[in-house]
Amino acid sequence: MSTKLPVGILGATGIVGQRFIQMLEQHPWFEVSWLAASDRSEGRTYAEAARWRLKTAIPAPIAKMTLSPAKPEGAPKIIFAALDAAIARELEPQFAAAGCAVVSNSSALRMQSDVPLVIPEVNGDHIRLIDKQSWRSQSGGYVVTNPNCSAIGLVIALAPLHRAFTLETVMAVTMQAVSGAGYPGVASLDILGNVIPYIAKEEEKMEEETQKLLGTLNGSRVDPAPFAMSAQCNRVAVEDGHTESVAVRFKKKAAPEEIIAAWNDFQAEPQQLRLPSAPPQPVVYMTAPDRPQPRFDVDLGAGMTTAVGRLRKCNVLDWKFTVLSHNTIRGAAGAALLNAEFLKAKGYFG
């Protein structure tokens, strides 16, 4: 009999749900024992209900698994949630109230003051907010979230710089992959040969999440990082991988070789704990003048590494560079999975 921890997936049929299933297929600690999606999927097998959009095949045991109702009854105690925000806002509290650890990729509760928004390499200490959640004291359940797919790569690239040089200003312009909009998501007629200079609510999320992630835990809340932050978000005809043109100003003087070293040498608790999904190197600086590029570099570190390149002086702020991050791995399912591994390592799974 398996000694792995049983986990459930809410929103299992979507693009992020599929990535959860793919990443959990050979996971050393967790095993998928329960799947749920929309009402219309309930009772069907996963293979029938999901329009699988990944290159690897649906794992055989998952293909045959029947989708459960999206209710806490009968669900395991660890739930990965990949729901649309409106549904998440309703369901995630139900599961937390029923005693589940809800490891969520949804934006619904990310900015709620007692809900940790966590990247284990960046602000792992924020998980202590869990103990401020009323669900926790009542049923043992809680909600932990990971950031938006456009924020996470940026924040991982910024974190070592913020530590070393203290950010004063951040400007980011994104060129985001279509998989970030889910499936069916972006219509082909909208994106073939096109750029869409708008993603609903994305800029607001990117700005406020970046400041919460790089903020300071202060008792029962997080004080957002005090730097100025502005984001512009665009959609481009790329399958996977969000590319970002970033400019920053620091409080302290930084030489380019110091910045590159801060990236390449960046190590944090997930690496020290050797968490199964932690990339050996969270940030890699690419020296070729035209990299990173999503088509070639998105799978670095099995999609968990943030690639950075093109560091150069900025005439307005101090430095400019390009960031690339896999939006459905590091930016969604992999982020939540690493959060779960971190929670387990920290004793939050019982």
Next chain:
Amino acid sequence: MSTKLPVGILGATGIVGQRFIQMLEQHPWFEVSWLAASDRSEGRTYAEAARWRLKTAIPAPIAKMTLSPAKPEGAPKIIFAALDAAIARELEPQFAAAGCAVVSNSSALRMQSDVPLVIPEVNGDHIRLIDKQSWRSQSGGYVVTNPNCSAIGLVIALAPLHRAFTLETVMAVTMQAVSGAGYPGVASLDILGNVIPYIAKEEEKMEEETQKLLGTLNGSRVDPAPFAMSAQCNRVAVEDGHTESVAVRFKKKAAPEEIIAAWNDFQAEPQQLRLPSAPPQPVVYMTAPDRPQPRFDVDLGAGMTTAVGRLRKCNVLDWKFTVLSHNTIRGAAGAALLNAEFLKAKGYFG
């Protein structure tokens, strides 16, 4: 017999050369009488030598025209030049020295102090630099240039704002079409499903050209505009149309409706003179939240109008917005053609 002015095209077989031919097909003032390209094309008909990449057909008289040697002998007095920079640096002075008016799209001489870099709606007065050129006094010839395809849309969008509110800071991130790299240009293996965060020398051109274009004519040179300017340039899988995410800070306070009015009401000499290629409205502000988009809006004003949208507050500078401009029409052949029309109207064609 035609009473139109005969013009020649240097670099006639390339993507920009093709646009010249397309735009001149029905031109009321000019008529193509001479074509030249590389040595290897010489003596062949245009239809044989050019790999035509436009949707409209090669005009019949052009198809049969034989390519001349790229030498001033036998060339008409008005030359549109669409040469690579290295070749332009050699050939354009030869034609100017031989008495030709060289209306150039090349970057070779743009930043030379006595060469006007002109957008007639923006800095038409800079053409007076022509009279400082030694070619002018010796043979009557001269060189006038238009800006890089990534700079022109930005500058047209900035010009009315600079007049009204005085720019202090400009940051621009581009998402540029593949046609900007000419033909064959960008390999399909490089751009399908990809973003390339690098275009050689593009950021430098964008920054310095923007400041020269918005600068002040000061005797025999132009004092660059004193605002800070930073550009980041990316290539995306779009055929035509450069999209830019821009942020600006003004010296004077501006309300959003004032900014939008400054754009929509922007009129300049080319409009007053009713130059054939001048768009009735140089800048159009699009109110839909997700526009402009290259696939749908690139042909506004027959490709000569700059589309702007998404004006909103910036947390770092004052305002953010999106700019779209057709890179081979307004950004290349159309820019040079409008320069030629402006020169004619101003009496520089004899």
Next chain:
Amino acid sequence: MSTKLPVGILGATGIVGQRFIQMLEQHPWFEVSWLAASDRSEGRTYAEAARWRLKTAIPAPIAKMTLSPAKPEGAPKIIFAALDAAIARELEPQFAAAGCAVVSNSSALRMQSDVPLVIPEVNGDHIRLIDKQSWRSQSGGYVVTNPNCSAIGLVIALAPLHRAFTLETVMAVTMQAVSGAGYPGVASLDILGNVIPYIAKEEEKMEEETQKLLGTLNGSRVDPAPFAMSAQCNRVAVEDGHTESVAVRFKKKAAPEEIIAAWNDFQAEPQQLRLPSAPPQPVVYMTAPDRPQPRFDVDLGAGMTTAVGRLRKCNVLDWKFTVLSHNTIRGAAGAALLNAEFLKAKGYFG
């Protein structure tokens, strides 16, 4: 006051509905006076209800027009229908029963024995089936259809060959544009960097419609053309334009120059009648070895011309060639519009 005939559009907000509106904007005979779409659109203005996906702007009078209920009451007597098959099957008979001439692009009734499936250049005489329809005798109303977007280009290319050489066998493999699936239609995650070798029911439609179109009117029905016909349908990452690789065998011997002449010389009643939407040349043979191509040739004849190229010997059948046709113009809205013009010219509009 306008003396144009008022027409209505059923399914006005979809991709084909949009093409109807675009093509009718300056039409000399018809004027849009009524629009209807799904229930959810009713009562909204067209600008609010439609997600306009064309490069030209929504005509101003249309933008303000309010969408009517999709019922014959209050609708004009000429209705262009661009409905999904399931809805068309229900609504088109209602409009015909109410006395409307329903000029339909839907597949619902195409193969019904008393409904003409018509390309005016090919089988204009089939419109006489109208007089066999019970609606016609009861209310004066009737239904006329045009073929599927994948069949029409093929049939226009085949028609002159069938007349001259008698088809014995036809094999066609399509590479179809995404606009053929409507909007939102094909998800970008399904088609970026991909080929989808399947379009539901498309091969069956292509095969049976081709045979009905090239068949013979026999009293109250059409005897399908007796040649063997096989189709394979694929979706590719192209916005507009279905490309087809075709092979044919003839009963009579044909020289290649005879085949090409049959195409280039093909003229039919719409050309003789100078119908407003009839292309001067229904078929154009392109001599370049790598044409036609959708990106460059789809707009030939304002999207109404069928482009053919690459005629060469086939080792299995007699001849192979490539066909290209604009799927939402000649393959949908333009097809219906030309049918309406033909009906008017033939006295079927009162």
Next chain:
Amino acid sequence: MSTKLPVGILGATGIVGQRFIQMLEQHPWFEVSWLAASDRSEGRTYAEAARWRLKTAIPAPIAKMTLSPAKPEGAPKIIFAALDAAIARELEPQFAAAGCAVVSNSSALRMQSDVPLVIPEVNGDHIRLIDKQSWRSQSGGYVVTNPNCSAIGLVIALAPLHRAFTLETVMAVTMQAVSGAGYPGVASLDILGNVIPYIAKEEEKMEEETQKLLGTLNGSRVDPAPFAMSAQCNRVAVEDGHTESVAVRFKKKAAPEEIIAAWNDFQAEPQQLRLPSAPPQPVVYMTAPDRPQPRFDVDLGAGMTTAVGRLRKCNVLDWKFTVLSHNTIRGAAGAALLNAEFLKAKGYFG
């Protein structure tokens, strides 16, 4: 010290050369010890000379390796050749004459009567032609070739059917990936939103190679398979993976389940010999109605498996189906590598 066989790569910097390097990185039998490309690369390191276009990194020892002159002196005895046909025609005989086993992906010598054109699963016995080559008797050297990237998937799919049911007629229409044209290869301006219905010489190669591959060894030559074969070749905007719409007629009657079984059960000597690059299942029949698709299925069997789907009746021939094969793995580098493994297993490497 390594006990692996040293191998060299001619044409090491191209797309196929890169695949050779990638596939040989961990190869159990072979080790790259020598690289050559064009004159202009000679003396540079591989990292400097190659524009690497794969997702995995250049293997570290290869990156530092210096490119040798493309001459047999100093080259190892086993040479993988990925040269353009014109150069191959000149160089491959030089290497064979110097005693090298030239395992070639080039089209130059494929149709030469004493040169085996081999797919080990299909016509492994044809390697006996090696002994008819004059190089072999003089120096021990020889040339063995693999088919064109468009032919190989088709032939692997046809082979088990030909054995079981005897092919009478084959018609194939391809939709080929851009990587098949090498790098830079297809210009992005040619293929974005486009289909190119022409690939120079491709149809001829596909037709004659298919018949040689499925032909019969007859002493010092191969009698081509006697079925009729017709190909039409198109380029589409796909990175990797050639998709083909195929129709066939058999001499013997075949039920669909027999055809599918023939594919799924197909095993040959490479599988029995457990050659390192042999896919466990050379052909996989996919049951989903819309598969195979290049974006999702191209990497089946590490790119060495041919995927087939959509088997259905044909109104003209007997059966229709879709084939997908990875064009730079199974269709180029992997094909040659499997040939080399097969030659070694058969004792042709001394």
